[in-house]
Amino acid sequence: MSRPIDVAVLGSTGSIGTQTLEVVEAEPDRFRIVALGANSSVDLLAEQALRHRPQVVAVASPEAGAQLRGRLPSGTELxxxxxxxxxAVDSSCQVVVNGVVGFAGLDVTLAVLHAGKRLALANKESLIAGGPVVQRAWQTPGAELVPVDSEHAAVHQCLRANDVAERVDRVVLTASGGPFRGRTRAELVDVTIDDALAHPTWSMGPKITVDSSTLMNKGLEVIEAHELFGIDYDRIEVVVHPQSIVHSMVTYTDGSTIAQLSNPDMRLPIAYALAYPDRVATAFGPLDWAAVGPLEFGPPDLEAFPCLGLAYDAGRAGQTAPAWLNAANEVAVAAFLASEIAWIDIPDVCKGVLERHDGASADSVEAVIDADRRARHVARQMIERRT
Ligand SMILES: NC(=O)c1ccc[n+]([C@@H]2O[C@H](COP(=O)([O-])OP(=O)(O)OC[C@H]3O[C@@H](n4cnc5c(N)ncnc54)[C@H](OP(=O)(O)O)[C@@H]3O)[C@@H](O)[C@H]2O)c1
Incomplete structure (x- = not known):
């Protein structure tokens, strides 16, 4: 039997990170953990390290680092x-799962690609904010980017199923519609944090769950699809599909549509990104056709959920506009989760910030970091004025 693939899981304590460890534990002959990393979740990191005995454990917070000292197995470097x-990307890892949340994941995305390794990308924010810079890093010999986001993993699989890439007419991203599907804008005025965190089909970290409720997640995924598959915005469509069984589709010029279907289980796209071009032997989320029931599809409501339209606008503007939108959204979502603003204010803050975008180019990492900093500043000012 061939040697297991060495995997680094950065953001190992989050929803994507813990599910990645479940995939590795289900396929112990195939994958081995060599590095773990997170921000500050000391107890969980220590437990994961004892279970997997990696070469390296990386922790961003110095306070958490001090607490972790002495709690790692012998032979594990902190x-x-x-x-x-x-x-941690310098460890012997061959694949890195970037499961960090938000713009904080940009360094990891760039480091993995520059190292010429495979990036299993869950951290969509780095690709959205840093598009042109990430594209350049992706040109590094040996660098590979395989999406973990379920929609993009679906598109990746649909494109693989047909070898005439130039015959793609459109990519269709499915959206569950989130917890507020079917509500009008007036019915969204009083929604609470708990309401926004109650996703009907997926169990995820708090930031992406709020993004799903505003449809900003789908908007970010539109930009992500443009960056990953090089397809124009006019040919990326979003369709609401409440059952989250069809994870996305590709329509070809002859009218044929290829879709990927499974139950909503992130371990499937994680395993896909780890094993690609092979597939793992363990089934995650297989369908029981007798139990699937009707599958519904419909258009998104752009008036009640303006974030989706804002993402198309930012994507079409290009350069640092997506970085501004991403930063505004991160600040607005954090403010909503801290009860500083209402849910309905999130799109307003994003729109207001995007209107003040200064048109700067995203020609270097520094320019992207500067764009993120400036947009956060504008977003905070707008929130302070509101509160
Ligand atoms: N969850 C899903 O099903 C799903 C699906 C598709 C895409 N994604 C994407 O995957 C990413 C992670 O989402 P998630 O739901 O797994 O988030 P999450 O549960 O909130 O986990 C976030 C992880 O990032 C770490 N982290 C946060 N800030 C950090 C920093 N400054 N430096 C280093 N590590 C940091 C956290 O460490 P601590 O625990 O120590 O804070 C944690 O391990 C997001 O970009 C999301 O959009 C998630």
């Missing part, structure tokens, strides 16, 4: 501080 997760 690296601490802002650049610690990037240091």
């Amino acid at each position: 690296v601490v501080g802002e650049g610690a997760l990037v240091d």
Whole structure:
């Protein structure tokens, strides 16, 4: 039997990270954990390290680093501080799962691609904010980017199923519609944090769950699809599909549509990104056709959920506009989760920030980081004025 693939899981304590460890545990002959990394979840990191005995554990928070000292198995190196997760990319890993949430994942995305390794990308924010810079890093010999986001993993599989890429007419991303599907804007005025965190079909971290409720997640995924598959915005369509069984589709010029279907289980796209071009032997989320029931599809409501339209606007503007939108959204979602603004204010903050985008190019990492910083500043000012 061939040697197991060495895997680094950065953001190992989150929803994607813990599910990645479940995939590895289900396929122990195939995958081996060599690095783990997170921000500050000391107890869970220590437990994961004892279970997997990696070469390296990386932790961004210095306080968490101090608490972790002495709690790791012998032979595991501890690296601490802002650049610690990037240091972990230097381990013997062949594949890195970037499961960090938000713009904080940009360093990891760039480091993996620059190292010429495979990036299993869950952290969509880095690709959206840093599009042109990430594209350049992706050109590094050996660098591979396989999406973990279920919709993009679906599109990746649909494109593989047909070898005439130039005959793609459109990519169709499915959206569950989130917990507020079917509500009008007036009915969304008083929604609470708990309402926004109650996703009907997926169990995920808090930021992406709120993004799903505003349809910003789908908007970010539209930009992600453009970056991953090089397809124009006019040919990326979003369709609401409440059952989350069809994870996305590709329509060809002859009218044929190829779709990928499974139960909503993130371990499937995670395993796909780890094993590609092979497939794992363990089934995650297989369908029982007798139990599937009707599958519904319909158009998204752009008036009640303006974030989707804002993402198309930012994507079409290009350069640092997606970084501004992403930063505005991260600040607005954090403010909503801290009860500083209402849910209905999230799109308003994003729109207001995007209107003040300064048109800067995304020609370097520094330019992207600067764009993120400026947009966050504008977003905070707008929120302070509201509160
Ligand atoms: N969850 C899903 O099903 C899903 C599906 C598709 C795509 N995604 C994408 O995957 C990413 C992760 O989502 P999630 O739902 O897994 O989030 P999550 O549950 O909130 O986990 C986030 C992870 O990132 C770590 N982290 C946060 N800030 C960090 C920093 N500054 N430096 C280093 N590590 C940091 C956290 O560490 P601590 O625990 O120590 O704070 C945690 O391990 C997001 O980009 C999301 O959009 C998620």
